[in-house]
Amino acid sequence: MSSTTNPSELPLAPWARRLAPSAIQDMLQHITKPGVFSLALGLPAAELFPTQGMAEAAARVLAEQGGALQYSATLQPLREHVVALMAKRGVRCSPQQVFLTTGAQQGMNLLARLMLEPGQAVMLEDRVYSGFQQVLDPFQARRLAVPTDARTGIDLDAVQSVLASGERPAFLYTMSDGHNPLGLSLAAEARERLVKLARDYRMPIIEDDAYGFLHYEDRVLPPLRALDEQWVYYVGSFSKILAPALRVGWVVVPEPMVFRLATVKESSDIDTATFTQRIILAFLDSGKLEGHLVRLRQEYRLRRDTLLRALETHLPKGASWTKPASGMFVWVELPEGNDTTALLARALELEKVAYLPGQAFGVQGGRSAAHCMRLNFSNCEPARIEDAVARLGRVLALARG
Template identity: 85%
Template sequence: MTASSTSSSELPLASWARRLAPSAIQDMLQIITRPGVFSLALGLPAAELFPTEGMAEAAARVLAEQVGALQYSPTLEPLREQVVALMAKRGVRCSTSQVFLTTGAQQGLNLLTRLLLEPGQTVLLEDRVYSGFQQVLDPFQARRLTVRRDARTGLDLDGLASLLASGERPAFFYTMSDGHNPLGTSLAMDARERLVGLAREYRMPIIEDDAYGLLHYEEGGALPPLRSLDAQWVYYVGSFSKILAPALRVGWVVVPESLVFRLATVKESSDIDTATFTQRMVLSFLQSGKLEAHLTRLRGEYRLRRDTLLRALETHLPAGASWTKPTSGMFVWVELPEGSDTTVLLARALETQQVAFLPGQAFGVSGGRSASHGLRLNFSNCDPARIEEAVRRLGTVLRAA
C-alpha cells in the first residue's frame, strides 16, 4: 500500500489543473462563516423562508405515487411545461422543445460554455462578474475581453459597440440583466434593446444569467429579460435555487431548439441526463399551485431586508461611500473612494468588528484591480435586526479606515 503523499508537482495532471491552488476565498469562507461573525458576505437565500413543508409533501407524494421516481428516466416534459409557464410570467415566450433541464443554473452556464467556446478563443465579460462564471472559463484558457458595467451608469454599450466594430468576435457575451451579481443593478429597457441589437448585428450569442430575475421588489415587477427580445441570439439560464432552494439543484436553460440535443449529449457525459428525484419534487410542488404565494412571501421578506440594508447604509456609512439601489436580486454594491482596497479592509473588519462582506476583487476579471474599491453586501440571508447591526459595525470599520 502506497502512501498518498504525492506532491503536486509530481501529479499527472493537465497543466491548468496542476496550477490550481486551494483558493484564498475558501480560507476566507471558513472565517466568514464562524459563529459570532455578522456576515453579509455570501449569496445565500434565507433558509427559514424555504417552502420546507411543501417540499416534504412533494417528496412524500412523489415516492408514494410515482413508480420509477428513483429510476433513470427521460427528461420530465411536465416540468418543462411548468418552466414555459414560469417564463411567460417573466415575459418570455418559449416552447418546451426550447427548454432544457439542468443541475442548477451553474450547470447551464457550464454546458453552454462548453458548447460555444473553443479553447483559447475570446469571451466578452462585464468588468465585474459572478466569480463562478470565471471558474467555468478557467479550463478553456479563454482570452477575456471586458466591457464596463458601471454601478451608476450601467453597461457601457458604446464601448461594447466599438469593440465589435473594431473586429473583435467573442464566442459570446455573458451578462445578468436583472439583480446583477455583484452589482445588484438591472439594465434599463433601452440598454436591453441596444444590446440585443448588437448581438443580432454581429451574430454574437449572449448568455443571459437570470438566476435572480424572479426576485423583484417593485410595483409592476421586473423588466422582461433579453430573451424576450430575441430567441435566436440570447441563451437564457434560469434556476429554482434562489426561488425554491439550492440543495435541490434544479435549473433550466432556454435555447434555440437545435441546441437542445447538443446540451443533452454534453449533460449526459457530465452527470447523466436523467430525470432526478429533486426535479420530480419541484414538479410536484409547482403542480400543487404553491409557487405564486411562496414568491409573493419571498419578495415581501427580501424587500423588507433590502430596505433595511439601504436605510442602514444611509445611517452608518461615512461620506465618500456610495451604493446601488437594487430592484431585483440579493445584493447591494458599495463603492469606496478610488484607491481603497476592500480585501485589506475585510481582514480588518473581521478582526475588529466581526463583520464580513465580499471584497470587490472576488468579482474583478483576471485579478480584479478595477473592482478592488468595491464590496458586495447580501441582504437575503440575515434578518433585519442582524442586517442593521452588521452595517453599524461596517460603518465603524469604514470610519476608522
C-alpha cells in the same frame, strides 16, 4: 492523497495548475465560525424555504410514483411548468426549447462547452459573477472585459467598439436583472441596444437570470430573451426561488441545441437528479409557488430597505452604493485608494463582520474593483443587518482614522 504530496508533482494540466481556491471557498471558512455577521455570500434565507410544501411533495412522489428512484428520462411536465414560468417573465418559448440542468451554473457550463473553442474570446463585464469565470478557466478563454457602471450597467459603447474592431467573441455573458455583484437592473433602452448589437454582429448572448424572479418594484422589465430568441440563450434556476440544494435550473435555447446539451451533460452527470425534478414538479402542481414568491419578495424587499437605511446611517462620507430593484446584492464603492481585500481581515478580526471584496469579481484577478465590496441582504434577518452594517461602519471609520 497524502498530506505530504508536493502540489507541483500533481499530474495537472497547466490551466488546472494555476487554479487557486475561490473567494467563496475562502469565505466559507470564515463565515461558518460562530458569531460572525455575514453579508458575504449569496445564500437565500433558510427560514423562508418552503419546507412543509417540499416535504409533502417528496412524500407524494415516493408514495405515488413507483419509478421515482430509478434512472428515468427528464420530466416533460416540468419543462411545461418552466414555459409557464418564463411567460411570467414575459418570455415566449416552447417546452422543446427548455433544457433542465443541474442549476444555472451547469447551464452556463454546458453552453460554454458547446459554444467555445479553447483559446477563443468571450466578452464579459469587468465586474462579473466569479462562478462564470470558473466556467471559462478550462478553455483558457481570452477575456474581452468591457467596463460596467454600477448604476447604468454594461458600457454599450465599449461593446460596440470591441465588435467594430473586428473581434468576434464566442458569446457575451451578462445579467440584465439582479446583477451579481452590482445589484443592477438594466434600463429598457440598454436592453434593446444590447440585443440589437448581438443581432447586428451575430454575437450570441448568454443571459444569466438566476435572480430574475426576485424583483421588488412595480415596474419589472422582461429579460433580453424576450427581445430575441435567436441570439439570446437564457439561463434560469430554482435555486433562489425554491432551494439551491435541489440543484435544478434550466436553459432556454434554440431547439437544435437541446440534444447537443443532453449529450454533453450525459458525459458528465447523466441527468439532472430526476428525484428532485419530481419533487419540484409536485410542488409546482400544488400551486404553491406563486404565494411563496410573493412572500420571498416581501421579505427580501424589507431586508434590502433595512440594509439601505443602515448604509445611510453608518457608512462614512464618500461611500456610495447601488439601490437594487432585484436580486440579493448591494454594491458599495469606497473612495479610490481603499483596499477592501486588505480590510476584510480586520473586519473579521475586530468586528466579526464579513463581506465579499470587490476584487473577487474582477476579471482574472484584476484590481479595478479593489475599493468596492458586495453586500448580501437575503441571508441576514433585519435586526442582524442593522448590527452588521454598524460593525462595518466602525471598521471603515477605523481604516480612515
